[in-house]
Amino acid sequence: MLTVDNIHVYYGSIHAIKGVSFSIKKGEIVTLIGANGAGKSTILNTVSGILKPKTGSVMFQDKNLIGVPAHKIVAGGLAQCPEGRRIFLQLTVVENLEMGAYTRPGNELADSLADVFDRFPRLKERRNQMAGTLSGGEQQMLAMGRALMSRPTLFMLDEPSMGLAPLLVQQIFSIIKELNDTGTTILLVEQNAQMALSIADRGYVLETGRIVMTASAQDLLHDDNVRKAYLGGT
Amino acid sequence: MTFLSYLISGLSLGSVYAIIALGYTMVYGIAKMLNFAHGDVIMVGGYMSFIATAHLGWPPLASVLLAMVVCTALGIVIERFAYKPLRAAPSLAVLITAIGVSYFLQNAALLIWSSNPKSFTSIVRLPSLKLFDGELTVSSVAIVTIISCIIIIIALTFVIGKTKIGKAMRAVSEDKEAAQLMGISVNQTISVTFAIGSALAAIAGVLLCSAYPILMPTTGSMPGIKAFTAAVFGGIGSIPGAFWGGLLLGMIEIFGKAYISTELSDAIVFSILIIVLLVKPTGLMGKKISEKV
Numbered sequence: 061m062l063t064v065d066n067i068h069v070y071y072g073s074i075h076a077i078k079g080v081s082f083s084i085k086k087g088e089i090v091t092l093i094g095a096n097g098a099g100k101s102t103i104l105n106t107v108s109g110i111l112k113p114k115t116g117s118v119m120f121q122d123k124n125l126i127g128v129p130a131h132k133i134v135a136g137g138l139a140q141c142p143e144g145r146r147i148f149l150q151l152t153v154v155e156n157l158e159m160g161a162y163t164r165p166g167n168e169l170a171d172s173l174a175d176v177f178d179r180f181p182r183l184k185e186r187r188n189q190m191a192g193t194l195s196g197g198e199q200q201m202l203a204m205g206r207a208l209m210s211r212p213t214l215f216m217l218d219e220p221s222m223g224l225a226p227l228l229v230q231q232i233f234s235i236i237k238e239l240n241d242t243g244t245t246i247l248l249v250e251q252n253a254q255m256a257l258s259i260a261d262r263g264y265v266l267e268t269g270r271i272v273m274t275a276s277a278q279d280l281l282h283d284d285n286v287r288k289a290y291l292g293g294t
Numbered sequence: 295m296t297f298l299s300y301l302i303s304g305l306s307l308g309s310v311y312a313i314i315a316l317g318y319t320m321v322y323g324i325a326k327m328l329n330f331a332h333g334d335v336i337m338v339g340g341y342m343s344f345i346a347t348a349h350l351g352w353p354p355l356a357s358v359l360l361a362m363v364v365c366t367a368l369g370i371v372i373e374r375f376a377y378k379p380l381r382a383a384p385s386l387a388v389l390i391t392a393i394g395v396s397y398f399l400q401n402a403a404l405l406i407w408s409s410n411p412k413s414f415t416s417i418v419r420l421p422s423l424k425l426f427d428g429e430l431t432v433s434s435v436a437i438v439t440i441i442s443c444i445i446i447i448i449a450l451t452f453v454i455g456k457t458k459i460g461k462a463m464r465a466v467s468e469d470k471e472a473a474q475l476m477g478i479s480v481n482q483t484i485s486v487t488f489a490i491g492s493a494l495a496a497i498a499g500v501l502l503c504s505a506y507p508i509l510m511p512t513t514g515s516m517p518g519i520k521a522f523t524a525a526v527f528g529g530i531g532s533i534p535g536a537f538w539g540g541l542l543l544g545m546i547e548i549f550g551k552a553y554i555s556t557e558l559s560d561a562i563v564f565s566i567l568i569i570v571l572l573v574k575p576t577g578l579m580g581k582k583i584s585e586k587v
C-alpha cells in the first residue's frame with residue numbers, strides 16, 4: 061500500500077533522514093519507534109507531502125507522491141494525525157471535524173460525523189465548544205476524529221499517546237486497534253514503544269535518521285537491544 | 295445640529311476606513327503579511343469607476359462592478375507574482391516587496407493617467423437629505439457609504455463564520471500545516487483572501503472618490519495608511535476590530551478637525567493610536583499574543 065524507498069530529507073543543511081526505506085501492506089499496523097529527534101515526524105511529514113525529500117520515492121497505492129502537494133495527498137486516502145494534535149483551537153469541535161472532511165463531498169458529512177461521534181462520544185457532547193476548551197485527552201480524540209473524517213485508507217498517527225494519562229493511552233490504543241479491525245491500515249509513530257508494539261504487526265526502529273532494525277512486533281518486544289533502549293528493560 | 299452633522303461625516307469616513315481596514319486585517323490574519331499596496335488598489339478602483347462613467351458612459355453601478363472585477367483580478371495577480379514566491383522569506387523581505395508593489399502601482403497610474411487630478415463624479419446621484427426643517431443636510435453619499443459598510447461587515451462575518459471557505463480561512467490563519475493535512479490548499483485560500491480584500495478596496499475607492507472627488511495616482515496612499523492604522527487600532531487580524539477601529543478613526547479625525555485643529559487632525563489620530571498600543575499592544579479587540587505570528 062505504501063512504499064518508501066531510500067528517502068533523504070533535509071532541513072536546510074541538517075540531514076534529518078538518511079536513506080530510509082520501509083513499506084506497509086494493506087491491513088497492517090506498522091509502527092515506527094525511536095527516541096526523540098530520531099526523525100519519525102519528519103518521515104510522516106514527508107509522506108504527507110509537507111516536506112519534500114531531496115532524493116528517494118514515496119509510492120502510495122501505485123502512485124508516486126513525490127511532487128504532489130500536501131493538500132492533494134489527503135484526497136487520495138492518506139490522512140495524518142499530527143504530533144501535538146494541532147487541532148484548530150479557535151474553531152468549534154464540529155468545525156474542526158468539518159475541516160477534516162474538506163476534500164469529501166458534502167453529502168457524506170452527516171454520515172462521517174455520526175461515525176466519529178460513535179467512536180468518540182465525548183466529542184458529540186462538546187460539539188459546539190471551542191476546541192481550545194477541551195482537555196488534552198479530548199483534544200487527542202478530536203485530532204484523530206478530524207483525520208478520520210477524510211475516510212483514509214492509510215491512517216498515520218504521530219505520538220497519539222503523548223502527554224496522556226495511562227488510562228487514556230489504553231483507550232486511544234484500543235481505538236486504533238478497532239480502526240484497524242474495521243479495515244484501516246495504520247502507520248503508528250510512538251515513543252511509547254511498549255504500547256505501540258503490543259498492537260502492531262511489524263515495527264521499524266529508527267535512530268538518528270536511519271532504520272537500524274526491523275522485525276515483527278513480537279520479535280522486537282523480545283529483542284534485548286530494543287528492550288534496553290526503548291522498553292526500559294534490562 | 296453641527297454635532298450631528300460631524301457625527302455623520304465621521305461615520306461615513308470611518309466606514310470607508312473600515313472597509314479598507316477589513317482587507318488589511320484579513321490578509322494579515324491569513325497570510326501573516328502587511329499588504330502595503332492595499333491602499334493603491336483603492337486608487338485603481340477609483341480610476342476604473344471614473345473611466346467607466348466619464349469615458350464610457352456606463353451607469354454608476356456598472357462602474358462599481360467593473361472596479362470590483364479589475365481590483366479582484368489585480369489583487370490575485372499581485373499576490374501570485376509578488377508575494378507567493380516569498381512565502382518562506384523573512385517578513386522584512388515581504389514588507390519591502392509590498393512597499394515596492396505600492397510604488398509600482400502609483401507609478402503605473404502616473405504613466406497611464408498622468409498626475410493631473412481627475413474630478414470624480416459621485417456614483418450616488420441622489421439628492422441630499424434635509425432633516426429638521428433643513429437645519430441638517432446629510433449627503434446621500436454618506437448614507438450609502440454607511441449602509442454599504444454595514445452590509446459588508448454582515449456579509450463578511452457570515453462568509454468567515456459559516457461558509458466552507460470561511461472556515462478554511464480561519465483554519466489556515468491558525469495553522470497552515472495542519473490545514474494542508476486536512477486537504478485545504480493554503481495558496482488557494484490566500485488567493486481568495488486577496489480577492490475579497492481587493493474587491494472591498496474597489497468599493498472603498500469608489501465611495502471615497504464620491505465623497506472626496508479628487509482622483510490622483512496617490513489618492514489611495516493616505517486612506518490606506520489611515521485604514522492600516524485603524525486595523526492596528528482595532529487589533530490586526532480581527533474582523534470586528536477592523537470595523538470598530540475604522541469607524542472610531544473616522545470619527546476621531548472628523549471631530550478632531552472640527553473641534554481641535556484641522557492641521558493637527560492627523561497628528562491626533564496617530565497619537566491616539568500610539569496611546570492605545572502602549573496601553574493595549576494587541577489593539578482594542580486583538581487576540582492574545584500567544585498565537586504565534
Ligand SMILES: Nc1ncnc2c1ncn2[C@@H]1O[C@H](COP(=O)(O)OP(=O)(O)O)[C@@H](O)[C@H]1O
Nearest residue numbers: 071074076094095096097098099100101102103
Ligand atoms: N523544522 C525543523 N528545522 C530544523 N530541524 C528540524 C526541524 N524539525 C526537526 N528537525 C530536526 O530533525 C531531526 C528529526 O526530528 P523529528 O522528525 O521531529 O524527530 P522525532 O519525530 O523522531 O522526534 C531532529 O534532529 C530535529 O532537531
Ligand SMILES: [Mg+2]
Nearest residue numbers: 100101102143
Ligand atoms: Mg516527532
